[in-house]
Amino acid sequence: MAEADPAPLPLEQRRPLSxxxxxxxxxxxxxxxxxxxxxxxxxxxxxxxLAWYLLAAAGGAHSxxxxxxxxxxxxxxxxxxxxxxxxxxxxxxxxxxxxxxxGKGFEPExxxxxxxxxxxxxxxxxxxxxxxxxxxx
Amino acid sequence: xxxxxxxxxxxxxKSLGSARSGTMHAWRLRLTAFALLPLTFAFIVIVVxxxxxxxxxxxxxxxxxxxxxxxxxxxxxxxxxxxLGMQAxxxxxxxxxxxxxxxxxxxxxxxxxxxxxxxxxxxxxSFT
Numbered sequence: 001m002a003e004a005d006p007a008p009l010p011l012e013q014r015r016p017l018s019x020x021x022x023x024x025x026x027x028x029x030x031x032x033x034x035x036x037x038x039x040x041x042x043x044x045x046x047x048x049x050l051a052w053y054l055l056a057a058a059g060g061a062h063s064x065x066x067x068x069x070x071x072x073x074x075x076x077x078x079x080x081x082x083x084x085x086x087x088x089x090x091x092x093x094x095x096x097x098x099x100x101x102x103g104k105g106f107e108p109e110x111x112x113x114x115x116x117x118x119x120x121x122x123x124x125x126x127x128x129x130x131x132x133x134x135x136x137x
Numbered sequence: 138x139x140x141x142x143x144x145x146x147x148x149x150x151k152s153l154g155s156a157r158s159g160t161m162h163a164w165r166l167r168l169t170a171f172a173l174l175p176l177t178f179a180f181i182v183i184v185v186x187x188x189x190x191x192x193x194x195x196x197x198x199x200x201x202x203x204x205x206x207x208x209x210x211x212x213x214x215x216x217x218x219x220x221l222g223m224q225a226x227x228x229x230x231x232x233x234x235x236x237x238x239x240x241x242x243x244x245x246x247x248x249x250x251x252x253x254x255x256x257x258x259x260x261x262x263s264f265t
Binding site: 037047048050051055057058065068072084087091094095097098101132133136137 | 167170171173174181185186188189192195196212215216219223226251254255257258259261262265
């Protein structure tokens, strides 16, 4: 692929690229679009924590205590809170994309409402989960 | 850009023909996303009810058939979904061919490793 590496050509000889993030004014749809990708990335890395916790539980009482102590610590709870929000944002984002896949919600006002609605719903679900957690423990 | 032929990029791609698998990535991403909605709900319920448990009762929950089956399904669908998602990210940002190929391989290897490790742990919790 000759066009794979644009670096060797001087700037004025390169093919024009479409405008990117730094050109456009920040919009709610851009925030949730980027948020969807970034939250997906965090969830990807977060599987390491799930693997650690479950392997520790399978390993025996001693390793379980170590993992449990981490997740129960302030830092551990902070990580889990962030993980919860990433999971909710990504799940709600999936629903938003399903609506768009169905060909609905493309009008400017609808797009804006869907974007803000995703952020609010993800925040509300995160808080709901943690309230349930604190009530149960 | 080095142009080795007078054909436009579109004409070149067209003559390469379709492998008839163009929508498989999008289809699998949506299939796993659809499955993950209820499975994520189950995952949250299980994790919230794990909080604050001691070793014995945590093991009892994780080793119970309902929780184990739902967690294995969640991890199976989730790992598959995240492999596809990371593939899209790599294809968007990594344009140097050898780096792209290595990244795509690393993505599949990492995801498989994590997936197998988690399912191994869950089976061990169920059967020992």
